[in-house]
Amino acid sequence: MPKMDAGKARLTVAFQGERGAFSHEAALDVLGPGITLLPRPSFDAVFEAVVQGSADRAVVPIENSLAGSIHENYDRLQSRSLHIVGETQIRIRHCLIGIPGAVFESITRVFSQLPALDQCRNFFSAHPHIEAVATYDTAGAVRNVLNARVPNHAAIASRMAAELHGGTVMTEELEDDPQNFTRFLVLSRQAASIENATKTSIVFALENVPGALYHALGAFALRGVDLTKIESRPIRGRPWEYSFYLDAIGDPRGAAGEAVGDLKRVARDLRVLGSYPAGLKRDRSNESPAS
Amino acid sequence: MPKMDAGKARLTVAFQGERGAFSHEAALDVLGPGITLLPRPSFDAVFEAVVQGSADRAVVPIENSLAGSIHENYDRLQSRSLHIVGETQIRIRHCLIGIPGAVFESITRVFSQLPALDQCRNFFSAHPHIEAVATYDTAGAVRNVLNARVPNHAAIASRMAAELHGGTVMTEELEDDPQNFTRFLVLSRQAASIENATKTSIVFALENVPGALYHALGAFALRGVDLTKIESRPIRGRPWEYSFYLDAIGDPRGAAGEAVGDLKRVARDLRVLGSYPAGLKRDRSNESPAS
Numbered sequence: 001m002p003k004m005d006a007g008k009a010r011l012t013v014a015f016q017g018e019r020g021a022f023s024h025e026a027a028l029d030v031l032g033p034g035i036t037l038l039p040r041p042s043f044d045a046v047f048e049a050v051v052q053g054s055a056d057r058a059v060v061p062i063e064n065s066l067a068g069s070i071h072e073n074y075d076r077l078q079s080r081s082l083h084i085v086g087e088t089q090i091r092i093r094h095c096l097i098g099i100p101g102a103v104f105e106s107i108t109r110v111f112s113q114l115p116a117l118d119q120c121r122n123f124f125s126a127h128p129h130i131e132a133v134a135t136y137d138t139a140g141a142v143r144n145v146l147n148a149r150v151p152n153h154a155a156i157a158s159r160m161a162a163e164l165h166g167g168t169v170m171t172e173e174l175e176d177d178p179q180n181f182t183r184f185l186v187l188s189r190q191a192a193s194i195e196n197a198t199k200t201s202i203v204f205a206l207e208n209v210p211g212a213l214y215h216a217l218g219a220f221a222l223r224g225v226d227l228t229k230i231e232s233r234p235i236r237g238r239p240w241e242y243s244f245y246l247d248a249i250g251d252p253r254g255a256a257g258e259a260v261g262d263l264k265r266v267a268r269d270l271r272v273l274g275s276y277p278a279g280l281k282r283d284r285s286n287e288s289p290a291s
Numbered sequence: 292m293p294k295m296d297a298g299k300a301r302l303t304v305a306f307q308g309e310r311g312a313f314s315h316e317a318a319l320d321v322l323g324p325g326i327t328l329l330p331r332p333s334f335d336a337v338f339e340a341v342v343q344g345s346a347d348r349a350v351v352p353i354e355n356s357l358a359g360s361i362h363e364n365y366d367r368l369q370s371r372s373l374h375i376v377g378e379t380q381i382r383i384r385h386c387l388i389g390i391p392g393a394v395f396e397s398i399t400r401v402f403s404q405l406p407a408l409d410q411c412r413n414f415f416s417a418h419p420h421i422e423a424v425a426t427y428d429t430a431g432a433v434r435n436v437l438n439a440r441v442p443n444h445a446a447i448a449s450r451m452a453a454e455l456h457g458g459t460v461m462t463e464e465l466e467d468d469p470q471n472f473t474r475f476l477v478l479s480r481q482a483a484s485i486e487n488a489t490k491t492s493i494v495f496a497l498e499n500v501p502g503a504l505y506h507a508l509g510a511f512a513l514r515g516v517d518l519t520k521i522e523s524r525p526i527r528g529r530p531w532e533y534s535f536y537l538d539a540i541g542d543p544r545g546a547a548g549e550a551v552g553d554l555k556r557v558a559r560d561l562r563v564l565g566s567y568p569a570g571l572k573r574d575r576s577n578e579s580p581a582s
Contacts, residue, residue, distance in 0.1 A: 042412070065525065068362040075357075114405035114425055121333070134405055134425025213521065214505065214512030221505030228533075230504065231522045234356065242519075 014038040014046045014055035020139035020161025022090055026184035027059040030088040030279060041136075047076045050187055058082070058187040064092075065181040067115065069231055074203070074245060077187065077273060084201050084274025086186035094120055094174040097142050097167040098154040104170045109133055111141040112156035120156060120174045142167050186276075197252050197275035199228070202260060204267035205235060205243045213244070219262040220248055223255040228278075243269075249278065305329040305337045305346035311430035311452025313381055317475035318350040321379040321570060332427075338367045341478055349373070349478040355383075356472040358406065360522055365494070365536060368478065368564060375492050375565025377477035385411055385465040388433050388458040389445040395461045400424055402432040403447035411447060411465045433458050477567075488566035490519070491543050493551060495558035496526060496534045504535070510553040511539055514546040519569075534560075540569065 013035045015023035027035060038055045040046045049055035060076075063069045077084070094116055098107065107130060110117075114134045117124070124132050135141040138157035142165045145155045154170065155161075162169045206212040213232075220227060229247040250256030252275040264270045304326045306314035318326060329346045331337045340346035351367075354360045368375070385407055389398065398421060401408075405425045408415070415423050426432045429448035433456045436446045445461065446452075453460045497503040504523075511518060520538035541547030543566040555561045 066363055066366075067359075068524075069359040071359040072357055132427075136423075208517070210515040210517045211512030213518065214508040217505040217508060221502030224501040226499070226501045227504065227523075229523055232518075232520055233359075 010034060010036050011056045012036045012038055012054070013057045013059055014040050014049040015059045016040055016043050016046050017137040018139035018143055018161075020142060020158060020164040021137065022092060022158055022182060023059050023061065023184060024139070025158060025160050026061075026088050026090045026182075027057075027186075029090065030059070030086050030184070030186055031057065043073060043076060047080045047082065047187075050082055050189060051080050053189075056188065057085070059184050060187065061182045062087075062185045063183045064115075065179055066119070066177060069245070071233065073185075077185075078203060078271065082187040082189060083191040084185050084276050085188045085190075085192035086276050086279065087183060087199070088186075088279040089181050089183045091178075092119070092175065092180040092182055093158065093172065094156045095159050095162055095169045096123075096154050096171040096174055097145070097157055097162040098170055099146055099149055099151060100166065100168050102151055102154065102168050102170060106152045107154045107170070108152045109150075110154050110156060111135050111145060113138050113141070116156050119176060119180060122176045123174045139165070191274060192276050194252055194275055196277045199247060199249055199278035200252050200256055200260060200275040201229075201245070201247050201273040202263075202270060203243055203245055203273060204263065204270035205241060206267055208241055216244075216263055216267060219259040219266075220256075223259050225250050225256050225259050301325060301327050302347045303327045303329050303345070305331050305340035305349045307331055307334050307337050307351065308428040309430035309434055309452075311433060311449060311455040312428065313383060313449055313473060314350050314352065314475060315430070316449060316451050317352075317379050317381045317473075318348075318477075320381065321350070321377050321475070321477055322348065334364060334367060338371045338373065338478075341373055341480060342371050344480075347479065348376070350475050351478065352473045353378075353476045354474045355406075356470055357410070357468060360536070362524065364476075368476075369494060369562065373478040373480060374482040375476050375567050376479045376481075376483035377567050377570065378474060378490070379477075379570040380472050380474045382469075383410070383466065383471040383473055384449065384463065385447045386450050386453055386460045387414075387445050387462040387465055388436070388448055388453040389461055390437055390440055390442060391457065391459050393442055393445065393459050393461060397443045398445045398461070399443045400441075401445050401447060402426050402436060404429050404432070407447050410467060410471060413467045414465045430456070482565060483567050485543055485566055487568045488543050490538060490540055490569035491547055491551060491566040492520075492536070492538050492564040493554075493561060494534055494536055494564060495554065495561035496532060497558055499532055507535075507554055507558060510550040510557075511547075514550050516541050516547050516550050 013027045046058045050058045060073050109131045111133045117132045139161040141155035142157045142161045145153045146165050226249040231245045232242045235241045235243050248256045304318045337349045341349045351364050400422045402424045408423045430452040432446035433448045433452045436444045437456050517540040522536045523533045526532045526534050539547045
């Protein structure tokens with residue numbers, strides 16, 4: 001199995017969907033343009049590609065600002081024993097994309113993934129003569145519309161999908177709510193170098209006794225370690241027991257790492273999903289050019 | 292606006308989708324058979340129906356064991372100022388439903404809502420000649436298949452949808468994962484009577500200082516109050532600030548209520564979404580007949 005590192009060799013990166021998917025955009029954003037893409041039809045196939053070595057990295061969505069955490073990808077992350085080595089956050093902007101020369105007035109059918117259609121409900125309410133047809137994939141809908149060459153068909157997907165497949169963007173920002181962000185994780189078989197890590201993601205279980213979470217969080221609070229995510233989730237088949245996802249900010253060789261070490265002693269099944277550089281997209285406008 | 296209470300008058304209950312939707316099943320489970328149903332095409336229309344008084348209650352999904360919390364319904368709950376007055380949990384069992392006399396061997400197209408199709412991927416992998424076509428609604432797909440009378444079309448929906456619309460169940464338990472539960476909330480314009488309440492749901496914001504959540508949870512932990520849900524969510528437009536959903540177990544006139552009162556003093560924008568009888572479906576097998 002070839003060992004690869006960013007900067008040393010060209011990384012092969014698996015993602016769900018077709019070229020132009022939002023996962024593709026996320027992969028370029030966090031790993032740069034020098035990557036080899038491996039589009040896969042399903043998330044299971046994406047994870048398997050990394051486990052079996054046909055890809056070096058996977059880029060998968062883990063939470064959306066409107067729809068919440070994608071528990072199924074947390075489950076896959078745990079069952080496949082992969083490591084989080086990076087993250088990024090992408091603003092989801094939907095475009096209406098037709099064949100070259102398509103005009104908006106003639107569009108009667110619009111194809112896209114159901115979550116994308118859901119996020120553009122105002123558009124469909126305002127144009128009741130347009131039928132919304134669901135597909136498994138946004139960029140795949142663009143490809144199908146372009147292949148079929150029907151002038152009154154269009155797809156909802158990213159501007160990148162339009163550019164890659166040669167479609168015409170008829171309208172932009174079709175989404176009802178502009179505060180539509182998706183967080184993506186970069187996954188690998190090997191853990192990332194701890195040198196540049198500023199965030200640690202863990203999952204752990206607690207017994208169902210009052211105060212268990214309070215005491216668990218004490219490991220972080222009493223050291224002044226900041227948390228950016230905490231989420232409980234019932235454990236399958238064990239009523240009244242919960243697992244927790246937690247993201248802590250800080251150098252894993254410092255207070256954040258000590259807190260995780262402390263928690264390990266009281267929590268059950270604690271697993272470090274990864275320590276990695278936090279992708280602080282929202283703060284970039286405040287960065288000095290030197291940082 | 293007519294005031295209604297269970298037991299006094301027939302309640303009108305709004306839900307998203309068509310008769311036979313899983314929300315319909317949840318409504319019957321928690322409110323009993325003596326209700327008048329108001330199927331609505333969208334969640335916004337469901338919430339509006341209660342706000343404007345054309346329905347007394349709404350029954351809406353709030354979290355799924357595989358897909359996570361439905362943040363958009365939390366948002367609607369907050370912006371509409373409705374109260375949670377009950378809850379239940381439904382096992383999601385998918386059936387393959389055709390027209391009367393349909394045989395499985397002849398089926399080539401299957402219609403359902405995308406989340407339902409997603410939950411039956413193994414079925415589609417095992418039968419690659421069957422095309423999965425997405426719709427907005429499970430029970431609506433059944434109605435459309437039955438209206439069109441095409442013998443090689445089928446829908447994926449609940450057994451109840453098949454029975455209500457007169458379809459034939461060809462196969463049951465199509466879902467990949469049987470641990471597929473959805474929690475539904477019952478919503479009302481008025482808060483529930485505090486007499487029978489055993490669970491309180493709140494939402495609150497905390498300043499982004501390390502330990503803020505730890506101190507907030509102390510209000511519950513130091514009183515021995517059990518939590519069944521805690522989830523952080525970034526606040527839109529306020530980077531690095533978080534709101535939290537929290538469900539606490541106990542009599543709101545006792546320790547649970549005191550803890551909420553304490554938290555109100557330190558948290559920002561704390562809102563009690565409702566105090567209501569916990570729907571402890573998973574524990575029913577352990578109940579004595581008298582309870």
